[in-house]
Amino acid sequence: MRQNPSFVMTDVAELRRLIELNPWVTLVSTGPDGLVASHYAVLLDDSRDDLTIVGHVGKPDDAILGLGERELLVVVQGPHGYISPSWYGDVAAVPTWNFISAHLSGVPELLSAEENLAVLDRLVNRFENGMPHPRGMWERPNDEAFVQRLASGTVGFRLTPSRVVGKRKMSQNRPADVIDTIIGELEDDGVHSNQSLAEEMRRARVRGVNA
Template sequence: MFIPDIFKFEDWEEKIAFIKQYSFASIITVKDGLPIATHLPFAIDDSSEKLILTSHFAAANEQSKFIEESISLVIFSEPHAYISPTHYDKIESVPTWDYITVHAYGKAKIISDENMKYKALEKMIMSYEQSYKEQWDNLPDKFKKSMMRGITAFEFEVTDLQGQKKLSQNKTEIERERIADHLEKSDQTVEKQLSPYLKSTI
């Protein structure tokens, strides 16, 4: 990812917190020289020395056939906002876009063992809706096995985690305060969520 020095996002713990908060991402893999992508929720495990992302494809998704062959890229990207030049002091200004994104590079491994696949599903449940676990535990085994046949679960070991925060750092503090206040009042959720990040640069 091209990252100008002024927009570098390097703090490891902060990047982990970001991908946990915005964990619906795009996984991109190369097939016959062309990129293919799927949009998936990920469970993020940073409890050991390795950073592991877990998710699953629909069984019919051909991308699962290629993710073990080469490096894949998972893109976590949100929140973001259009930034109007009306917030700047200089008339000679142009519009731009502020955003935060994290790119995770690594190699995926298909989970074929049924017990491990079951644990991968439970990891997703515990990441997104812990209260659903009781309902899941009480579902008939036949139903759960049918659900598991319909997916291809995988683990993704991150080998490189790159981040960028483009938050108007190249503008004055007064201009950034103006932009942050505007975003905070927005009725768009993604814009409103960007405001605290922008304020953190002031």
């Protein structure tokens, strides 16, 4: 991901927030036939305070991705959206796209069956806890045999990235009044309304560059 000093994001807490809020990621690797990609949900490793993530893939995606054998690129994508040149005022300008994203690279470690089961349990709870009547992985009518059978069709992994590239392009290189206009347009009910992107732009403005 090409960097620009105005948009680089290095703060670990902000990168952790990005992963926490956007757990659906793209896993990219190089296989015998070229590039391969899969899409799965991941979690931050709750035993660490760095950018280590845990997750799982279904078989045979583990073999296709070379999980545990080859470098894996994990692409995390946060809020993003179109920015019209008309929002800059009466100046020469072209359209652009604002976004927040991170690339985590490294060779993942394979989890044991017990560790994988714990990650699967935590993953289900992560999304069920907000439901009116949460249904955990071990809740009836699921039984242990059912859970173990499903878990056996997955492979868990832990990735402590050896390289991290974070980028938050939120019009930080524009004057404050232009940023205000863009945020207002994104909050409006127009064709490119985008509340989540507007919120990220406000956050980027408060935190400033290299955060």
